[in-house]
Amino acid sequence: MNIAIAYNLKKEDDSKPPDYFSEFDSQETIDAIDHALKIKGHTVSFVDAERSDLFGYFKKNRIDMVFNIAEGTRGKFREAQLPAILDYLNIPYTGSGTLSLAVALNKTLTKKILRAEKIPTPNSQLFLTGKEKLDPALKFPLIIKPNCEGSAKGISVTNVVHSHKELSERLEVVIKTYEQDALVEEFIEGKELTVGILENGKTTVLPILEIDFSSCSKSGEYFYSWRMKEFQGNDSLGLTPTFHCPARLDKATEKLIQDTALKTHRAIGCYDISRTDIRLNNENIPYVLEINPLPGLNPRTSNFPIMAYAAGLKYEDIIDSVLMNAHKRRRA
Numbered sequence: 001m002n003i004a005i006a007y008n009l010k011k012e013d014d015s016k017p018p019d020y021f022s023e024f025d026s027q028e029t030i031d032a033i034d035h036a037l038k039i040k041g042h043t044v045s046f047v048d049a050e051r052s053d054l055f056g057y058f059k060k061n062r063i064d065m066v067f068n069i070a071e072g073t074r075g076k077f078r079e080a081q082l083p084a085i086l087d088y089l090n091i092p093y094t095g096s097g098t099l100s101l102a103v104a105l106n107k108t109l110t111k112k113i114l115r116a117e118k119i120p121t122p123n124s125q126l127f128l129t130g131k132e133k134l135d136p137a138l139k140f141p142l143i144i145k146p147n148c149e150g151s152a153k154g155i156s157v158t159n160v161v162h163s164h165k166e167l168s169e170r171l172e173v174v175i176k177t178y179e180q181d182a183l184v185e186e187f188i189e190g191k192e193l194t195v196g197i198l199e200n201g202k203t204t205v206l207p208i209l210e211i212d213f214s215s216c217s218k219s220g221e222y223f224y225s226w227r228m229k230e231f232q233g234n235d236s237l238g239l240t241p242t243f244h245c246p247a248r249l250d251k252a253t254e255k256l257i258q259d260t261a262l263k264t265h266r267a268i269g270c271y272d273i274s275r276t277d278i279r280l281n282n283e284n285i286p287y288v289l290e291i292n293p294l295p296g297l298n299p300r301t302s303n304f305p306i307m308a309y310a311a312g313l314k315y316e317d318i319i320d321s322v323l324m325n326a327h328k329r330r331r332a
């Protein structure tokens, strides 16, 4: 096939805020996908989704399939923008469609669907101004998150708040900095888990990945904050969490978590690939935080490949599976 990899590339640009590029992909990831596609005999071209003439480019350069990892640059629907252009031009692409990408980028909307499907998700409230009265049903500690970001952008340890005063101070900063609504959730103490799903004719739930932050105490970080994700593996900062894949869980809990991720994948209508983030509390309730229909695919450091390797898959198997499932969907 003639395939275009569409991406947003991390760049050096000091004029941008320090987390501007966090969601974007490294050249290493793009090269790895390129290599995986070429060894299967595909022809590959590259499209930086930041180019201003995306519509014109795809209209002129017809390809068989877009391998989509583009996060998009602007606004609350950014992950859905390139897919919307491709839908309009009737060009097939890998991964979830426009609607699922837009929904998954909106944490509150995702949670409404999860609740309707009886999938546990932390109790929460959406703040538009930061001045709203806190729902008395919500119990401190609470965590504040920008409603439509990823890669833990805007999430630091100071976002875990223990009082009304801390809450309103921090809400003001998050709403102003990220120019969007803020989601406030009960902070779930327990295990950090993430679950990958890969489809290729059949649906495979990969071994669960448990991320243990107990080795990071010197850094002051104790969950998957922006700093933890951005500098993961930096020993001098103490930001080297321990990965357990499969997670240290009994069989029944493992099944419960995998079923929960699969239900989430289906509820949001994802295709081909997804990664669901879960906090398992001390009573074994798997609280779904969010689903990532465009999980990071860095071959060395991203969570999704770690889970695929634990299942005995190679990097090129992930890429081939996503591509073939998208291709079959197109033909069906």
Ligand SMILES: Nc1ncnc2c1ncn2[C@@H]1O[C@H](COP(=O)(O)OP(=O)(O)O)[C@@H](O)[C@H]1O
Pocket (backbone or CB within 6 Å): 122, 143, 145, 149, 150, 151, 152, 153, 155, 185, 186, 187, 188, 189, 192, 223, 224, 225, 277, 279, 289, 290
């Ligand atoms: N309700 C919560 N309870 C405990 N930790 C949370 C909660 N919400 C988020 N976190 C922590 O913050 C991280 C990032 O939050 P998440 O909702 O997954 O957003 P993102 O899209 O930025 O990854 C999670 O992986 C987890 O470590």
Ligand SMILES: [Mg+2]
Pocket (backbone or CB within 6 Å): 151, 152, 277, 289, 290
């Ligand atoms: Mg997450």
